[in-house]
Amino acid sequence: MALPKVCGIETEYGIVVRGADNNPVTASSLLINAYLAETARARTRIGWDFEDEQPANDARGFSLDTSLAPEVETTLVNAVLTNGARFYVDHAHPEISTPEVRTAREAVVWDRGADEIIRRSMIAAKSMLPEGAEIVIHKNNSDGKGNSYGCHENYLLARELPFGRLTRQITPHFVTRQIFTGAGKVGCELAGRTSRDVPYQLSQRADFFEEEIGLETTLKRPIVNTRDEPHADPQKYRRLHVIVGDANMSEVATYLKVGTTAIVLAMIEDDELGDDWALGHPVPAIRQVSHDPTLAQTIQLASGGRATALEIQWGLLERARKYEQSHGLESVGEAVGADVLARWEQILIGLESDPKSLAHQVDWIAKRRLVEGYAARHGIEPGSDKLKALDLQYHDMRVDRCLALRVGLDTLVTDEEAAAAMTEPPATTRAYFRGRCLEKFAGEIVAANWDSMVFDVGRDPLRRVPMMEPLRGTADHVGTLIDDSNTARELLDRLGDPTA
């Protein structure tokens, strides 16, 4: 049976400084430090522990040791939060990795929590900047000038799943899911194409994918990324690092992005998906789908036939329905899984019959309605800078400027849940142990990362607590122990070996 699809979202946000020196690295550090200073004033700062980071390992079985390997910059601001998330500077962007969660719904809750952290950070940073200056953050994936930054997803998979089959079978979903996960973009950033050719497209990211499979994330981006860094027991697990998605403003879109992908991955793990939808030419196809808001064009299948993105999505949903009958959906959470299937179907019906009816759920449709309505009212040419400004402001994280907050998007998470997710970890994964310990025993923690924590309990040597099982360290497992311990030393004594 498929493993529980433990998952998480990493968002790199766009950043600009208005009214002061616009250095994105300095600004990202300032933004994060301002947040930490405000929220963790009484708390010791906990650094990230880089001991187990191996971003150059390739899932295909080799390790890159050339200059092409992705770099982890260890000197920049890098913090672990009490909700189990990581808030840090990645290249020239602030990035938040949500804690590991168990379901798509939890992914939305902690993604909303991350957005609220960003909003709080912008306000906190303002007081550290000269009068009138501010840091403005956008939750988007492109500057419209050929520079892209990612919103990555991560899913737990069994180590024994053959990577070749995984790549072949997940690619059709990655190429076609953008019909409901795309965040929308005015214009085109593909070399040789202009806004005249493509005035509006489904995805922020599709223009930037050049390979079917590979280790890169910053150049020659691949549809399937092979980074083999499980952050868990490497004998048992893989972490599929998904770089192909857009950052969503719509909660429903985030929910379906993670929910459908988790189900498709579970089917692949149980070898219940098959190769019917394997694609002939995935890289041209991902752009073609993105550049076609009519959803009418067909793409080439490996079998020789052709299908629209919508037909492929209907095919995947049909398989998922059968899979639900034969295997159940425990791997993605039964209730959430059933709800994802129902919403997936409703979205496909809407896309097929009346896409405009999805303007409250699908980002590219919500944004398109706004852009086209504005263009019609003011007589503006498609693809013009004025419309690109609307596109950008759709993703503006300032509450008083954000257009996505004004288009009436359906919500799945209450503001109270989102506020709680800024500081509280999910109860259902090891993130609970990480977050609760940081909240309660910060003074005795030296460092933390995804799969371990290092404690200084006043006697040598430092105690590294391994967390190689993503589903150990939940509230059920350690909640009472943490509640009953007054110090980390007490906790460690009670835990014995927490991995046992």
Place this chain on the structure above:
Amino acid sequence: MAERQQKSKQTGERTDEAVVDAAPPVTERGEELKAELDDLLDEIDEVLETNAEDFVKSYVQKGGE
């Protein structure tokens, strides 16, 4: 945030209706959506950056990931 709360209440109600009831006639729904869009565009004019085009021109990011 008050505004977002208000919106989520409205949309929450609409979602419930959509699940329970049959969809309203297309013309009625079309009119409703058009009125909603008009209101929205009025509001957009108010919140749009005053120098939005300059901002979008100067918006340059470093590639990430």
